[in-house]
Amino acid sequence: MxxxxxxxxxxxxxxxxxxxxxxxxxxxxxxxxxxxxxxxxxxxxxxxxxxxxxxxxxxxxxxxxxxxxxxxxxxxxxxxxxxxxxxxxxxxxxxxxxxxxxxxxxxxxxxxxxxxxxxxxxxxxxxxxxxxxxxxxDAETLAAARRRLISEEEAAEREAAQKAQANPFAVLKRNS
Known part of the structure; x- marks a missing residue:
């Protein structure tokens, strides 16, 4: 239809x-x-x-x-x-x-x-x-989008930092 x-x-x-x-x-x-x-x-x-x-x-x-x-x-x-x-x-x-x-x-x-x-x-x-x-x-919009991209390493670091913040025992583990 x-x-x-x-x-x-x-x-x-x-x-x-x-x-x-x-x-x-x-x-x-x-x-x-x-x-x-x-x-x-x-x-x-x-x-x-x-x-x-x-x-x-x-x-x-x-x-x-x-x-x-x-x-x-x-x-x-x-x-x-x-x-x-x-x-x-x-x-x-x-x-x-x-x-x-x-x-x-x-x-x-x-x-x-x-x-x-x-x-x-x-x-x-x-x-x-x-x-x-x-x-x-257009070229300007594409350039702005490229500036917002991050590398794989940066993405991995951000993901690790987010996981650490989500786990309250992560601080204790690092300090021991």
Whole structure:
């Protein structure tokens, strides 16, 4: 089940229909979890559905503001998405077991399942594909993160000191 469902019944398409959709706070939280984001502050789309031979063509734009996690430092990385959408939903992509040959221009072809298409899921998938798979923080943020790093020796010393403080008999042992 999609976190951001906005079904458009096929009989609503007629000669063409435009939809403006936006994810609410609960949907954005679910999508942030799905796409492993720190936050998804905005996800909106303006999509136009037009009849096409064998299905429906959907065009428009998806816009979003999110916070990703830097792949190297774990710091926050703001992401602004402004992505065009061009999808073709078809009734018959091929029968079960039938081999379907896809060409480069066919990569944005999706099956129509039932009597509607889900514009919300189309927007969510477009958003997900537009995200940087390896986000990196800016140089200043990375430099600040590096300054907070400690060596393995320093980490071992800190751990030993914490263990000594946690054990009240450690002082007695050192003094004997």
């Amino acid at each position: 999609s976190e951001f469902m906005r079904p458009l019944a096929l009989d609503e398409v007629g000669a063409g229909v435009e939809r403006r959709i936006a994810a609410n706070a609960e949907e954005r939280a679910a999508l942030a979890a799905r796409f492993d984001l720190r936050a998804l502050d905005r996800l909106e789309a303006v999509l136009t559905a037009l009849p096409a031979p064998g299905g429906v063509r959907v065009t428009g734009r998806v816009e979003a503001e999110a916070v990703q996690v830097c792949a190297t430092s774990g710091e926050d990385v703001p992401a602004r998405i402004d992505e065009p959408v061009e999808l073709l939903f078809l009734h018959h992509l091929g029968e079960a077991g039938e081999e379907v040959e896809l060409h480069e221009v066919d990569c944005d072809v999706l099956p129509i399942e039932g009597r509607s298409i889900d514009l919300g899921e189309a927007a969510a998938q477009t958003f997900g594909l537009a995200l940087d798979p390896y986000p990196r923080a």
